[in-house]
Amino acid sequence: MSSQESAAPQGSESNDPLAGVFLEDKNKFKTCSQIGFYRRQKLFRPDQSPYLAQLSTLKVEKGIVTFNIIHQETKVTLQVQVIAIEGKILRLKINDVLPLKHRFEVPDVLVKEPTTEWLNISQQETGSVVLECPSASSKVHITAQPFSILITQEGKALIGVNSQGLLYFDHLPSPPPRSELGEKDTEVPHHSSEDVFGLWKEEFENDLDINLNGLSVGLDFTLHGFEYVYGLPEHADTHQLKTTGENEAYRLYNLDVFGYPIYDKMGIYGSVPLLLAHKPLHTCGIFWLNASDTLVEIHSKADLQSHLRTAAPDIRKLRAVPNVDVRWMSESGIVDVFLLLGPTPLDVFKQYVQLTGSQTFPPRFSLGYHQCRWNYEDEADVEAVDSGFDEHNIPYDVIWLDIEHTDGKRYFTWDQERFPNPVKMQEKLREKRRKLVVISDPHIKVDPNYILYTEAKEKEYFVKDRNGRDYEGSCWPGVSNYLDFTNPDAREWYSSQFSLDKYKNSTDILFVWNDMNEPAVFKSPEGTMPKHAVHHQGWKHRDVHNLYGFYQQMSTSEGLIRRSGGKERPFVLTRSFFAGSQRYGAVWTGDNKAEWGYLKISVPMLLTLSVTGISFCGADVGGFVGDPDPELIVRWYQAGSFQPFFRGHAMQDTKRREPWLFGDDNCRLIRRAIEERYTLLPYWYMLFYRTHLFAEPVMRPLWVEFPKCPDAFEVENQYMLGNALLVAPVLDPGVTSIDVFFPGPGEYWYNYRKYKRVKGSQRQKVDVTLEEIPVYQRGGSIISLHSVTGKSTGWMDGSPYRLQVALDNKGSAVGELYIDDGHSLKYLHEHMFSYRRFTFARNVLYSRSADNLGRYPVDSILEKVHVMGIKRSPTEVTVHSTGGERRKVNFSYNKGLCFLCLENLSLGVCSDWEIHIA
Structure with a gap:
């Protein structure tokens, strides 16, 4: 649902946001040029960095490298920390040394304080230091003037930090007098100051945002040799991130945008400040840990470099090497960034999950x-x-x-x-x-007869306004207060409301x-909570x-x-x-x-x-x-x-x-x-x-599964499910065929339903009807399916299984099956699961345990096996079960499709057995 308010007559006091038509006015949301901290940071020009690294202050304690940098004009000093984290991750933190006011540092997102590894000083000269992280095969090159950092791996440049000199750190001077701010009840020291760039106040849609912090931060990165970058949800835009234009950036600011525009970089409902860069031999990531309004600019370029290093200078050839410059700008907080060094896509995913946690394992019904x-x-x-x-x-x-x-x-x-x-x-x-x-x-109706409201008010669990009163906004119930979920006690209290004794007439289903x-607030600038609202421990809403x-x-x-x-x-x-x-x-x-x-x-x-x-x-x-x-x-x-x-x-x-x-x-x-x-x-x-x-x-883009295939890097109208299924949905009306890209030289792809084989790597026109969308199974995979369906997942407990085997060009395939009770946490605490691996090799299909932990009893049977890619009709198919039993099974064979069907197997799907195809 959307909080977009209705087009009610002027002066109307109706609380019903649906009294008229919904508005879809993009002008209700800020552009980059309407954001003060963006305007301030854009005053910085590339290659004019004012920061100097004071390498004489560099020290190493418990493997953490710390040194100061100084702004050569203002003489304000910042502290830099370089931290190596196990798993090939580098962390960079930049903060005030002697702040007038502490900056917000994001809590609770990291699952734990990361385990650090030792960084060694491998080289130190006047104006530069080289740090070595042996486990990551990487080096950190620190240059003093202007301050910059270059991360290399195996002697090759990977990520440059502040290479354009765009490090930005608002320093907190005295604010202007309240008469200039236009806010009578705001306590500020008397001082005069220009504020054309929104350092202290900002107006939008007749709302005055008083900001007594003025603490925005920014930093640029250069991704050497990369052309393709992805990430930064949530935007209704292409998967591959594009070069941003003048006064344009990807905005990370959670907003309720009803009927959001597509192919647009404006922020919508959620934010993940993670950017991934990929090229055929390397993947890396930048995780910018900041929860405030954030803008990201991206610029692609190519540098001319020699690729004949041993040749004489006059005969060396130059080639264009792509680079991507990424500039992060946030309204508040500190610079706290994690560089995920890869080198494979899966390595980067593991590195990110190591920091922020894995996808929760959902109950089966939810699938x-x-x-x-x-x-x-x-x-x-x-x-x-x-x-x-x-x-x-x-x-x-x-x-x-x-x-x-x-x-x-x-x-x-x-x-x-x-x-x-x-x-x-x-x-x-x-x-x-x-x-x-x-x-x-999250909004709670202001009603003294509503127990949730009265309890939260008594416990002071609501967000406050800047005058210390409970913040009031309008949402579906009318006048509402908003729970302060940043307060751990408020979260604990809210969690307790779901108990069956408190949530009357609820059940465990x-x-x-x-x-x-986001939070959504009607009749508020950008449809959300004002940035000057106050949360737990006095942090402003702009911070959190x-x-x-x-x-x-x-x-x-x-x-x-x-x-x-x-x-x-x-x-x-x-x-x-x-x-x-x-x-x-x-x-x-x-x-x-x-x-x-x-x-x-x-x-x-x-x-x-x-x-x-x-x-x-x-x-x-x-x-x-x-x-x-x-x-x-x-x-x-x-x-x-x-x-x-x-x-x-x-x-x-x-x-x-x-x-x-x-x-x-x-x-x-x-x-x-x-x-x-x-x-x-x-x-x-x-x-x-x-x-x-x-x-x-x-759900995976093709570049994840085929990281060395450049033709896959821009494909975003089809995708992989796991490593086995290629899905090409029909996305346009009235079409009778679509182009499908089959990646991977030497790969086999089989029509998921009709078993016909296609070879990769090629693009092919595939006929479609309204009956179905194209889906292909990858050669070398085995997928498990139910052979019947029921009214719901619950009705399918114990239903029979079918294995669909797609052979690769070597006649082999592998796949897995995982089974547990589908709803409890026993899989985690009691190993109540069964995890199986199926392997097809040399015309034998094996069923074995995938680990030695699972002990969940499974009564379901394997009813059928379909094998795609069998070149000749078998003379005999036999099953060999535990205990030495051997029996023949019925089969049928389609020569034209090289398709073998085995039926009436009645094998325990989680038992050890072998099927031999003679």
């Missing part, structure tokens, strides 16, 4: 299909929709309730007229092994959706803004775990997020539109989230705003079924769009797409286990 609408009206409506899925034989797992289910938008309550028997409603869903998700927003948590949704999801997730006594996995969806949000649940791309452009942009948006740690992500199927035509809704279901979070969602004033409302033929196609999702659930579940354990993204 099924979710049905949502703003709003399902009442209990009868919920029952009718639930029954409609059964009547039309469409699997689904979760139905969702928006704000109208509450008593006057008071969260943790129920509307007694619409939902008089919520427990009975939930128990009916439980009987069908389904779940309920309800919304819980109820899960949670955190929305509007991008953390707000992160903290609410954290508190909600911990509340659901506590509700179960620490036994069950939570499911929490959030709209606003930050680095580390992957530890607490899922994310979606917000208020998109029912237009083809939004279906198309959803793919690069989700790929960008996936490579920045958030694997559990999705886009509203069908588009939240507006009414999709039948072709669009079918294509969106087909795409969504092959994306991690799969939810249909629609706005309040749109036409109803349950799958059966688009006619029998379209309902059949939607059913087929959802059934494919449920058939593939064993593979999905294994991928989420691996991302939880090994940091491998579930």
Whole structure:
């Protein structure tokens, strides 16, 4: 949902934001040139750095290198720390030496204080020092004047720091008098100062932002030899980050932007300040740990360098070597940046997860299909929709309730007229092994009869305004206070509200959706909380803004775990997020539109989230705003079924769009797409286990899986699921064919449904109908599927399995299967899981344990095996089971497709066995 206010008549006092039409005015949000700290930092010009490193102050204590740098004009001194972290990570911190006011340093995002490694001084000369990090095969070259740092690996330049001389650090002089600030009740010393660049105050949409800190920071980096950069969610833009123009930057500032513009660099719902750079032989990353309003400029260039080092100077040839310059600018905080040195994409993912935590392992039901609408009206409506899925034989797992289910938008309550028997409603869903998700927003209605409000007010858990009163803003309930989730005690209290004894009429099948948590505020500049609002320990909202949704999801997730006594996995969806949000649940791309452009942009948006740690992500199927035509809704279901979070969602004033409302033929196609999702659930579940354990993204751009294939680096209209499935969704209307790129010289690709083989590396035109989207299985892979579907994931416990084996050009393949109870934390604490590895080599398919820890009993059987790429029909196929048993099995063979089908196997899917193909 969006907080975009309605176009009510001037002077209207209506509290209903839906009284008129929604506004979609981009002018409601700041441009770069309207942001004071951006204007200030843009006064700096490249190659004119005022900072000098005082290398005489350099010291090494416990492996941490510390030295001072000085601004040669103001004589203000800063402290620099260079820290080597295990796993090939370098940390750089720059802060005041003697601050008049301490700067905000982001807490809680790092899972722990990183383990440091020793940095040695390997070379020291006048004006320069070289540090060596042996475990990372890297060196840190520090130059005194102008101050700069160069990181090299194996003698090659990798990352330059302040190489353009754009290090910026606002120093805190005395502020101007309050008469100049225009704020009578602000205590400031008497002093006169120009403020054309927003150092002390900034006006936007008739709002005066008083900033008594003026503490913005900035730093530039050069990525040597790189041309392709990715990351920086969330933007409705291409996956590959583009060069920014004049007064243009990627903005990281969490905002509620209803029907956001596409192919735009404005900030929307979430922020992850992680940038990845990739070239064929190296991947690295820059993680900028700062939660304030942040702008990132990107400029690509090419330097001429010799590539014949041994030749005489007059015959050396020059070549253009690409470089990317990245400039980070943040409104407050310190410079705290982690350089992830790779060298492979997976290494960078592991390095980032080592710092911020892995994707939480979700309960299995959450990987099924979710049905949502703003709003399902009442209990009868919920029952009718639930029954409609059964009547039309469409699997689904979760139905969702928006704000109208509450008593006057008071969260943790129920509307007694619409939902008089919520427990009975939930128990009916439980009987069908389904779940309920309800919304819980961060704003709390100001109402002395509302216990959540009175408790939070008494405990002083609300954000304050700059005068020390509880901050009041307008949102769905009308006048509201906003919980201060930066306060650990407030988070603890909020978590306790999910207990079954406090959350009346809730049950353990109820899960949670955190929305509007940017935080969204109606009739406020940029639709969010003023930057001068005050949080726990006196920090301003400008310091913590991008953390707000992160903290609410954290508190909600911990509340659901506590509700179960620490036994069950939570499911929490959030709209606003930050680095580390992957530890607490899922994310979606917000208020998109029912237009083809939004279906198309959803793919690069989700790929960008996936490579920045958030694997559990999705886009509203069908588009939240507006009414999709039948072709669009079918294509969106087909795409969504092959994306991690799969939810249909629609706005309040749109036409109803349950799958059966688009006619029998379209309902059949939607059913087929959802059934494919449920058939593939064993593979999905294994991928989420691996991302939880090994940091491998579930949904991957081609460059991740094929890092040495330059033709894959710009592809963003198709992607990989794990390492086995290539998905090419249909993203345009009325097409009868699409171009599909099959990466990898020597790779085999098999049609996932029809088994025909294609060789890589090539681009091929593939015919499409409305029946399905192209999906291909990679040669060398084995995927596990269910051979039947049920009403929900719960109905599929114990259902039989099928293995789909795709042989590579050597006749081999490998794959894995992970099974546990699907909902508890026993996999973590008691090793209650079964983790299997399947290997096909020399015409034998083996089933073996993938580790020695799992001990979960599995009764499910392996019913079928399909093998693609068998060149000749077998003369005999036999199964060899534990204990020496041997028996023949029936098979069929398609010579034209080189396809072998084994049926009626009745093997324990988690037992040791071999299938020999003679």
